[in-house]
Amino acid sequence: MLGSTRRSSTRTRTTLIVALCAVALLPLAAAPAQATVSSKHCASVVVIGVRGSYEKAGTGSGAGDRTYANGGFGTTSGAAYYTQSLSTAGVRTAALKYPASIWPSLPMPGGYVTSMTRGRYELREELEDLATCSSATRVVLVGYSQGAHIIGDTLSxxxxxxxxxxxxxxxKAVVLFGDPTYRAGESFNSVKRTRSGMFPRGAGQLAAFASRIRSYCYAGDRFCQNVDNADAMKIHTSYDNITLEKAAATFIRSKL
Known part of the structure; x- marks a missing residue:
């Protein structure tokens, strides 16, 4: 009877040890899933869209809580979509998670200035995170209005x-739509305009990226041309058209 009890106790301990070992090995079994997430984050091409003021925010959070899990592209969605659909490389698109506000409010008392500060910080952190990927990862930035302002500031x-x-x-490529800091005479402007924007950037501030930038600014635009008339805002909100979006995507693809 005693021998039987000892054998039973031994079997119980053995079973417990095996079970604990199995539990200890579970994190190792989960490792491939983490590798998959990392690989997706470090895609061959990563397109980051930065929406304009008061354009609809996305939902959820991407890696690091700096981008949205879904949506949030605003006017930059078309260029991001066509870049992805026309490319043979693996393309991941993500929209920057930031307030995109202008006027002071309870959640954003500093208005545009605070929104810009937050946007620059989040974009800089996202770019530095992507810098830890292999050199095969190429980054594309697309910004509209305040989003273009944020991208320009970050690169300035x-x-x-x-x-x-x-x-x-x-x-590798940067596309700006209706940039308030548009400066006439820069080599990366898509069309030669004689007027500069509401907050013109200093000459040569983006010189290091000049060959990688394409800035689109319509004549009569309220912000990138600093025009104040009845049609100015209508013009400023007309960049989401297929012709322009495909032209932007073609430029992007030429740089990849």
């Missing part, structure tokens, strides 16, 4: 906090 040589050399090298 006048910013006190500069992107790392690796992050800068990963950026």
């Amino acid at each position: 040589k006048g910013q006190p906090i500069q992107l790392s050399a690796t992050a800068k090298a990963r950026i």
